[in-house]
Amino acid sequence: MIWRQGTVYxxxxxINYNLTKFxxxxxxxxxxxxxxxxxxxxxxxxxxxxHPSTPSKSRRGSNASQGPPTPHRDRSPSFRTPPSTPSRGxxxxxxxxxxxxxxxxxxxxxxxxxxxxxxxxxxxxxLDSIRTRPIxxxxxxxxxxxxQVHLIRRIFQGYDSIFCAGTGYGKSLVFEGLAILGGAGKxxxxxxxxxxxxxxxxxxxxxxxxxxxxxxxxxxxxxxxxKS
Amino acid sequence: MAKGIExxxxxxxxxxxxxxxxxxxxxxxxxYMSPEMALSKSFxxxxxESQLRNRLxxxxxxxxxxxxxxxxxxxxxxxxxxNTLRNYTGYEIPIVTCTAxx
Numbered sequence: 001m002i003w004r005q006g007t008v009y010x011x012x013x014x015i016n017y018n019l020t021k022f023x024x025x026x027x028x029x030x031x032x033x034x035x036x037x038x039x040x041x042x043x044x045x046x047x048x049x050x051h052p053s054t055p056s057k058s059r060r061g062s063n064a065s066q067g068p069p070t071p072h073r074d075r076s077p078s079f080r081t082p083p084s085t086p087s088r089g090x091x092x093x094x095x096x097x098x099x100x101x102x103x104x105x106x107x108x109x110x111x112x113x114x115x116x117x118x119x120x121x122x123x124x125x126x127l128d129s130i131r132t133r134p135i136x137x138x139x140x141x142x143x144x145x146x147x148q149v150h151l152i153r154r155i156f157q158g159y160d161s162i163f164c165a166g167t168g169y170g171k172s173l174v175f176e177g178l179a180i181l182g183g184a185g186k187x188x189x190x191x192x193x194x195x196x197x198x199x200x201x202x203x204x205x206x207x208x209x210x211x212x213x214x215x216x217x218x219x220x221x222x223x224x225x226x227k228s
Numbered sequence: 229m230a231k232g233i234e235x236x237x238x239x240x241x242x243x244x245x246x247x248x249x250x251x252x253x254x255x256x257x258x259x260y261m262s263p264e265m266a267l268s269k270s271f272x273x274x275x276x277e278s279q280l281r282n283r284l285x286x287x288x289x290x291x292x293x294x295x296x297x298x299x300x301x302x303x304x305x306x307x308x309x310x311n312t313l314r315n316y317t318g319y320e321i322p323i324v325t326c327t328a329x330x
Contacts, residue, residue, distance in 0.1 A: 162324075164327055164330040165328060166328050167328050175258070179258045180233065187283040189266070191289045195262070198239065198261070205235045
């Protein structure tokens, strides 16, 4: 242990020394100041003298060279108590060492957690913004219902869902809302059974210019069907 | 009627265009497709790309009653195999299903 402590001091002093050198600190002045703080005269305080090689010697030396002032009363703390072991990074000097009786840190039981459920939503996804942003972007003539807004929010939280709604109740608004509110670079994949259904919904979503491009992509057959 | 969503349909009519796949991978906001396309070999490559999976907000299955009614033996058997999509999406990407006929 002694050997280890010795090496630790060595390292610490080296660091002190290098730091003071780096910041252009006047060593002699520093020593004087610290000595006057401790009630000593002369550059003899081992806590501040950057002398890495022989800590114990310098201590003894300082004791001896303290001629006049206070032979019986050492006011420098380093004489009475050895400096504590420097802590690594975070100051854990007060924390007790772990014993076999110490309770372990626990994580949540993974089996009890819901997989994939996000507890933190992005800040811009309040219920109000979920309600209003699709109106602006899809130029809707009505406001989305409560069930749609809450469902979109739940889906963003990561919940899987099944919902049944009659024709014209706004099922497709839910996934259009998902696409709009998801943000830039996000994608919603819709799996639908019929080409005609896909086409209807896309035609609803695209602007006229995009529609032209869209039909340009289609086969000749579709174009003929659409003309007629 | 200008709407700012990039929508793409993937079916046999449109898959021949080359930049379509690229835009599915990078920019598109909504992609409509059939279950056959979603489980096809070419799209399975896409499912395995992390770039696409990071972009995914949700997978929506429209008209899910088809799984029950059409997924039997002959007509559209791949409807019954849509559950394999869970292997690609994991728990992070929600799967939403909807129907009007239940």
